[in-house]
Amino acid sequence: MVSSDSRSTGDVASHQSYGQMGPEETRAILRSVGLRCTPQRLAIYQTLRRSSHPTAEELHATVTEGMPVSLATVYNTLDAFCSAGIILRLPSRSGVCRYCGEGKAHLHLRLEGKDELLDVPADLGGRILDSLPADVLESIESRMGIKIKGIDIQLSGTRQHG
Numbered sequence: 804m805v806s807s808d809s810r811s812t813g814d815v816a817s818h819q820s821y822g823q824m825g826p827e828e829t830r831a832i833l834r835s836v837g838l839r840c841t842p843q844r845l846a847i848y849q850t851l852r853r854s855s856h857p858t859a860e861e862l863h864a865t866v867t868e869g870m871p872v873s874l875a876t877v878y879n880t881l882d883a884f885c886s887a888g889i890i891l892r893l894p895s896r897s898g899v900c901r902y903c904g905e906g907k908a909h910l911h912l913r914l915e916g917k918d919e920l921l922d923v924p925a926d927l928g929g930r931i932l933d934s935l936p937a938d939v940l941e942s943i944e945s946r947m948g949i950k951i952k953g954i955d956i957q958l959s960g961t962r963q964h965g
């Protein structure tokens with residue numbers, strides 16, 4: 804049986820306006836997943852929330868405008884955030900991972916010819932995820948002997964002109 808919360812994006816709408824987040828709110832999120840709140844972690848999390856799917860290097864460049872943080876610390880912190888489920892790691896075709904400050908499941912669209920990922924509006928992405936046939940997912944689980952924990956769908960496209 805596929806648990807509904809592994810693919811439901813019902814909670815995403817309330818998080819779609821992620822971006823600015825105060826230090827207190829950030830501390831509460833880190834504490835809620837058992838992470839210590841160092842100034843570096845706060846800065847990395849808040850910078851990621853304000854960014855659109857940066858690489859670790861891009862994030863590092865932005866964070867170091869405000870405070871000295873090593874690239875290794877950025878990588879370690881991103882690993883800890885991913886393990887805690889508060890951000891997403893998005894492998895790309897070029898092999899460079901990008902990171903999303905929204906930990907809840909949502910769909911991404913990759914712009915062709917550009918190394919850029921966009922968030923699909925939560926209500927629309929949610930409808931795609933909700934329309935996946937449960938019986939097929941359950942058959943995949945039983946035939947492959949696995950338990951599906953999440954579904955990652957990435958769209959690709961180009962901007963329409965005119």
Ligand SMILES: [Zn+2]
Pocket residue numbers: 856903904905909911921922
């Ligand atoms: Zn995203």
